[in-house]
Amino acid sequence: xxxxxxxxxxxxxxxVPATAQQKKFRTPWGDxxxxxxxxxxxxxxxxxxxxxxxxxxxTPQERAEQDKETAIGTDKRSPxxxxxxxxxxxxxxxxxxxxxxxxxxxxYDPPDGRIxxxxxxxxxxxxxxxxxxxxxxxYDGPEDLDLYTRCIIRAPLPRVPTGYDNNYEIVQTPxxxxxxxxxxxxxxxIPLDGRPHLDQSVPQWLGDSRGHWEGDTLVVETTxxxxxxxxxxxxxxxxLVERWTRVADDHIDYRFTVSDPATWTKPWxxxxxxxxxxxxxxxxxxxxxxxxxxxxxxxxxxxxxxR
Amino acid sequence: MGKLVVAxxxxxxxxxxxQTPAPAYKAPRLAGTVNPDLSGLWQALNEANWDVQAHAxxxxxxxFGALFAQPAGPGIVEGNEIPYQPLALAQKKDNxxxxxxxxxxxxxxxxxxxxxxxxxxPGVPRATYMPFPFQIIQGNKKIVIxxxxxxxxxxIPLEKVEPALNESYMGWSAGRWEGDTLVVDVTxxxDxxxxxxxxxxxxxxxxxxxxxxxxxxxxxRYEATIEDPKVFTRPWKISFPLYRRLxxxxxxxxxxxxxxxEELVYGHLRKQK
Numbered sequence: 001x002x003x004x005x006x007x008x009x010x011x012x013x014x015x016v017p018a019t020a021q022q023k024k025f026r027t028p029w030g031d032x033x034x035x036x037x038x039x040x041x042x043x044x045x046x047x048x049x050x051x052x053x054x055x056x057x058x059t060p061q062e063r064a065e066q067d068k069e070t071a072i073g074t075d076k077r078s079p080x081x082x083x084x085x086x087x088x089x090x091x092x093x094x095x096x097x098x099x100x101x102x103x104x105x106x107x108y109d110p111p112d113g114r115i116x117x118x119x120x121x122x123x124x125x126x127x128x129x130x131x132x133x134x135x136x137x138x139y140d141g142p143e144d145l146d147l148y149t150r151c152i153i154r155a156p157l158p159r160v161p162t163g164y165d166n167n168y169e170i171v172q173t174p175x176x177x178x179x180x181x182x183x184x185x186x187x188x189x190i191p192l193d194g195r196p197h198l199d200q201s202v203p204q205w206l207g208d209s210r211g212h213w214e215g216d217t218l219v220v221e222t223t224x225x226x227x228x229x230x231x232x233x234x235x236x237x238x239x240l241v242e243r244w245t246r247v248a249d250d251h252i253d254y255r256f257t258v259s260d261p262a263t264w265t266k267p268w269x270x271x272x273x274x275x276x277x278x279x280x281x282x283x284x285x286x287x288x289x290x291x292x293x294x295x296x297x298x299x300x301x302x303x304x305x306x307r
Numbered sequence: 308m309g310k311l312v313v314a315x316x317x318x319x320x321x322x323x324x325x326q327t328p329a330p331a332y333k334a335p336r337l338a339g340t341v342n343p344d345l346s347g348l349w350q351a352l353n354e355a356n357w358d359v360q361a362h363a364x365x366x367x368x369x370x371f372g373a374l375f376a377q378p379a380g381p382g383i384v385e386g387n388e389i390p391y392q393p394l395a396l397a398q399k400k401d402n403x404x405x406x407x408x409x410x411x412x413x414x415x416x417x418x419x420x421x422x423x424x425x426x427x428x429p430g431v432p433r434a435t436y437m438p439f440p441f442q443i444i445q446g447n448k449k450i451v452i453x454x455x456x457x458x459x460x461x462x463i464p465l466e467k468v469e470p471a472l473n474e475s476y477m478g479w480s481a482g483r484w485e486g487d488t489l490v491v492d493v494t495x496x497x498d499x500x501x502x503x504x505x506x507x508x509x510x511x512x513x514x515x516x517x518x519x520x521x522x523x524x525x526x527x528r529y530e531a532t533i534e535d536p537k538v539f540t541r542p543w544k545i546s547f548p549l550y551r552r553l554x555x556x557x558x559x560x561x562x563x564x565x566x567x568x569e570e571l572v573y574g575h576l577r578k579q580k
Contacts, residue, residue: 028339028447035446114404140578142569169462171446173346174338178444178451185428185477186458187451189442189559204561279461282475286565287427287499296576303578 025246027172028209032171032216034177034246039277040254041098043070046270048105048113056113058102085295096164101225101273106160109257109269115232122263127234139299147229149292153205153286154183156229157222157254158240161272169280170244177218182280190220197223205229218244235259251263251277262298278291311461334487336522337445343487344519346445348552349456351436353527354380356423359436359545361387377504383436385544389507395538402506418572422500425572426564428459428476430500430516431493432531432545440552442559443519450482450489455562465489471495474511489519510537525551 025033043066052058058066077091078084105113118126138144147153155162159181169180179188190211198208200223208224220242227236238260245253252274259267334343354362354377361382367375391399406421423429429437439455450463463482471479471494479495496513518530527549534542 029337035448051492060513086480130501142573143566150565150569152563169449169451171444171449171451171462173344173444173446176346176442176444178442178453180453180460180462184458185460186561186563187442187444187453187460189444191558195556195558198558205563206561259534279464279468281473282428282477284428285475286568287476292573293576296573300576300578 007242025249026221028172031174031213032218032246033172033173034218034244034252035172036170037096037277037279038168038170038252038274039096039166040168040272040274041096041164042101042106042107042159042161042272043067043097043099044103046106046160047115048107053112055104056108056111058100058104063100063102070097070099094164098161098166098275106270106272107114107268108255108271110266116264116266116268118233119261119265121264122233129233137299139295142296145221145292145295147205149295151184151289151292153186153229154181154232156225157188157206158231158242158270160257160270165283167277167280168274177220178301180280183283184285185283190218200224207240214243216245220244231258232263234258234263244274256291319356330446332521332523334524335451337447340447342445342484344445345443345450345489345519345521345527348440348442348557349527349549350438350440351547351549353383353436353547354378355383355436355545355547356433356438356503358513359384359503360389360505362505377534378572383545385546385549390543390545392538392540395508399506400509402501402508406504406506413457416575418575420506421504423504424568426457426568427499428457429454430496430502431461431478431480432474432517432529433500433502434459434477435517435529435531435546435549439562440557440559453559455560456561456564458561476500478513478515485518487521489517491517491519495505508538509535512537519549522548525553 025036027033051086071092107113107115110116113235125140139158148155165183167182171178171180175192177190177192179190180186181188186206189210190209192211192213194212195210195221198204199208202208202224204224205226207222209220209222211220213219222240222242225236230236230238231240238258240256240258242254242256247253253271254271254274255271257267257269258264334345336342337344337346357377357380359382362377362380364379365377367373369507370389397580402420405419407419407424408561409417409419411417418425423437434441434454434456437454437456441452441454444451444453446463450465452461452463454460459477461477461480463480465482465484468479468481474495474497476499478493481492483490493515496509496511498509498511512535514534516532518528520528522528528546529547529549530544532544533539
């Protein structure tokens with residue numbers, strides 16, 4: 001284990017004797033037990049902000065300060081009757097941002113906490129994507145909107161925390177691990193029997209996962225990504241390796257490593273704590289997607305007005 | 308005590324109580340637990356998704372020839388009768404007529420009614436007999452059932468759960484073991500799912516009690532009792548076997564159908580060229 005990663009482990013566990021803790025968490029058939037409802041919400045950003053360059057951990061004071069900002073920032077209310085009070089006026093009741101985990105970035109490798117440089121090829125792809133996003137719309141049809149607005153997937157794997165609804169349920173059998181993602185009510189079913197991946201001609205929105213136990217850690221490799229849903233602008237050849245380790249009754253140490261030579265000059269890794277949370281609910285999205293309906297109906301109404 | 312003796316005693320006890328006789332088959336246990344292991348990739352092999360009642364073959368859209376014609380089926384409803392209240396029966400017929408084509412009073416085309424066509428979460432028990440596999444992942448505290456269609460998922464706690472807090476498409480499930488049968492009590496439904504393409508429907512008062520019983524290494528017997536005092540005059544029952552997918556490379560695959568349904572749902576809002 002690289003020194004940087006070892007430091008992170010120490011930081012996350014707060015020097016709890018890991019091995020003794022982990023032995024407690026066993027299924028009746030003897031596997032490490034990851035089962036339960038979990039949330040990976042945190043305000044710690046994926047990448048380290050410039051102001052924390054060279055600094056891996058917040059001081060206790062900085063951390064308290066950041067949590068205070070989160071509490072205030074999400075609980076404000078715009079003046080009653082104003083447009084802002086109606087449009088996306090979500091306060092703390094709606095958000096589920098979580099709190100700082102004490103680090104300055106989720107990325108721990110490379111040690112600067114930043115996504116490595118893009119390859120020249122990836123820079124070109126990024127530029128054309130940015131060009132396409134420069135203007136609002138078009139809103140000619142549903143495929144002009146992003147995958148989340150269309151209720152197809154929340155985000156590609158690996159899942160990085162967002163403003164709300166960061167909930168997962170893990171259920172295990174001796175042969176499979178199921179990870180239910182509250183958004184979009186789908187289940188990642190991960191075989192543990194060493195079977196080969198699906199034929200590479202078959203893309204899936206959430207790829208094709210295979211897992212195995214390495215000591216107390218569930219290690220999952222995912223391939224067969226769709227080129228329509230790739231993580232951070234990677235290609236469908238993205239290689240994703242995720243690791244889950246139960247380190248306490250109420251949290252799992254989760255980390256991922258992504259590599260894609262067509263996108264980044266080197267692989268990179270992030271660590272995100274999964275904290276115990278309450279029961280998951282159904283996130284039906286497409287079934288009452290008034291947002292998308294309204295966007296398209298609004299665009300047509302605008303066209304009629306300007307015609 | 309020999310297994311045979313246990314089986315005979317069990318049979319005797321259950322018969323004496325006037326219940327269905329216990330199945331002769333004794334399923335392997337989930338390791339470290341006393342419960343049968345229902346995990347696996349399962350699928351119904353019947354025509355109930357077209358119509359849960361007995362029905363003859365029907366033509367599909369003529370431009371596609373035989374491709375989308377409806378297969379005939381003997382039905383899965385006990386006694387074949389769905390005990391609709393009179394108004395509800397009229398509603399079922401209206402659903403069927405407007406399943407694909409629906410217009411408002413000015414003749415403007417609206418989205419069709421059929422929830423499966425729109426890729427809505429399919430509801431319970433329908434998810435069980437759609438022509439797609441589903442996977443049971445049986446842990447020792449909770450069971451997940453993941454359905455390929457629309458990525459529908461149910462989480463079934465085996466411990467005491469709070470009553471449903473909200474209505475939903477797939478309902479709020481509470482599981483328990485009755486011998487080797489997994490009994491799932493499902494409440495908290497909305498009124499937006501159908502039982503089939505024939506327009507058979509329910510209200511938000513739907514209450515489903517499902518029973519999954521191992522009947523052989525690769526077969527589960529599935530039964531569901533359906534109650535809905537707003538729509539039916541009495542509870543009614545469906546039953547059919549579920550078969551394990553034995554294909555060497557069988558695997559749960561993704562069927563995220565939202566993109567397939569967008570033209571149907573939003574087509575009328577598309578920019579006219």
